[in-house]
Amino acid sequence: MTNASLSLKKRFSHYKYLRGLQSGFIAGLTILGSSLILAFFPTFFAPYDPNVFDFTALQSPPTALHPFGTDNLGRDTLSRVIWAYSVNMQMALLATIFSLITGVLVGAMVGYYRGLADIIFGRCVDAIITFPFLVLVIAVVAVLGPGLINMYIAITLVGWVYYARLMRAEIMAQMANDYASAGKVMGYSDSRIIFRHLLPNAITPVIVYWMTDMALAILLGSSLGYLGLGAQPPEAEWGVLIAEGRNFITTAWWLSLMPGIAIVITGFGFSLVGDGIADLLRPRG
Numbered sequence: 382m383t384n385a386s387l388s389l390k391k392r393f394s395h396y397k398y399l400r401g402l403q404s405g406f407i408a409g410l411t412i413l414g415s416s417l418i419l420a421f422f423p424t425f426f427a428p429y430d431p432n433v434f435d436f437t438a439l440q441s442p443p444t445a446l447h448p449f450g451t452d453n454l455g456r457d458t459l460s461r462v463i464w465a466y467s468v469n470m471q472m473a474l475l476a477t478i479f480s481l482i483t484g485v486l487v488g489a490m491v492g493y494y495r496g497l498a499d500i501i502f503g504r505c506v507d508a509i510i511t512f513p514f515l516v517l518v519i520a521v522v523a524v525l526g527p528g529l530i531n532m533y534i535a536i537t538l539v540g541w542v543y544y545a546r547l548m549r550a551e552i553m554a555q556m557a558n559d560y561a562s563a564g565k566v567m568g569y570s571d572s573r574i575i576f577r578h579l580l581p582n583a584i585t586p587v588i589v590y591w592m593t594d595m596a597l598a599i600l601l602g603s604s605l606g607y608l609g610l611g612a613q614p615p616e617a618e619w620g621v622l623i624a625e626g627r628n629f630i631t632t633a634w635w636l637s638l639m640p641g642i643a644i645v646i647t648g649f650g651f652s653l654v655g656d657g658i659a660d661l662l663r664p665r666g
Contacts, residue, residue, distance in 0.1 A: 406661070409653025416647050419463055420470040427460035431617045440633045450635040452625060462639050464617040469647070472529070472602035472611075473595040479537040481591050484544020485584070489575050491545065492552030502545070509542045518601065522610045532602065532611050540594070547590060551583035585662045592655030596648040603644055619644050 419426055435455030443450045449458035491502045509517070521535035555561060556579065564574040599619075605611030606620025614621055619640040626636025 405653050406657030409650045409655075409657060412646060412650025413654055416466055416470055416650065419466040421467075423464045423467055427457075427463040429457040429460040431456060431461040431464040432615055440629065442633075443635055449639045450633065452633070452636055453629060458622075458635060458639055461617040461622055462619070462643050465619050465622060465640065465643070466647075468529075468612055468616065468618045469599050469602065469644075472532075473598050473651070475533050476536045476598040476602060477540065477591060477594050479533070480540035480594075481544055481587070483537065483541040484546075485548050485580070485587060487541065488545035488548025489552050489580060489583075492549035493556070493571065493575055493579065499549075502549070506542050506546060509539060514539060515601065515604070519605070519608070519610065522605065527610045527613060529612055532605055536598065536601065543594075544587060544590070547587055548583065551586055552579055555579050555583050589655050589659040589662075592651055592658060596651035596655075599644060599648055599651075603640075 433456065435451065435457075438447065438451045438455045440453055441447055441451040441455075447457050447459065449462060451457055452461075487502070491498050517539045518532075518535045521538055522531055525531035525534060552575075560578060561574065564578055569578075602611050603618070603620030603623070606618045607624045608620075609624070612618035612621050614625070622640040623637045626633060626640075629636055
């Protein structure tokens with residue numbers, strides 16, 4: 382086979398790869414974009430008030446008037462699922478953003494300075510990762526009390542470690558490059574080397590992990606809501622909706638199924654976007 386044929390075949394394979402990547406990435410962006418629109422403007426899409434009782438339509442199955450059915454108090458399930466987007470998308474951001482910021486800063490400092498800071502950090506990591514993540518979060522929430530704010534605090538206290546470990550490894554890998562040594566030789570300050578040179582080159586894997594972590598935050602928040610440790614009734618939240626429908630699973634299956642589908646679709650959107658970002662930023666030969 383000639384060099385021209387090999388080049389053409391390579392370009393065709395690369396085009397097919399980009400085409401598949403683009404379709405998945407666009408699908409993920411579409412899901413997340415739709416989720417954000419529902420989260421910010423639920424009143425435009427919810428056909429009913431999510432907390433209004435209708436005693437003439439108790440546990441009504443899906444119909445034209447109530448596409449997702451109603452619960453045991455006559456509340457429209459579709460409206461409650463749509464309003465829950467506001468709470469669950471808030472969870473995805475607030476349950477991870479503080480862990481991201483704290484972990485990036487700690488990991489960058491530890492990876493750059495090493496020494497005693499690295500030893501102390503290693504012991505903290507060992508102490509935290511010894512226990513399952515969910516068990517630690519539940520323990521902290523149980524001490525602080527149920528509610529969204531306490532849930533965010535609990536996740537931040539535990540979750541920053543995973544970002545810090547990843548950032549520390551990336552900073553150490555970047556410091557092996559010539560530009561880091563050149564910055565020191567040229568007399569740049571530590572803060573300039575860390576924040577203007579090392580961080581921009583080390584942040585990509587952390588951003589990819591963050592996208593996946595937001596999907597996991599929705600699952601975790603819904604799990605805590607199901608257990609009564611997260612959002613509290615009558616607030617519409619997917620975990621709370623599933624918990625409210627568990628006693629009627631044989632007679633009103635839609636009460637738990639519909640919010641469960643919303644969790645799966647939204648988490649799938651985050652995963653597609655995360656995979657797309659990882660592939661787009663991955664260096665290629």
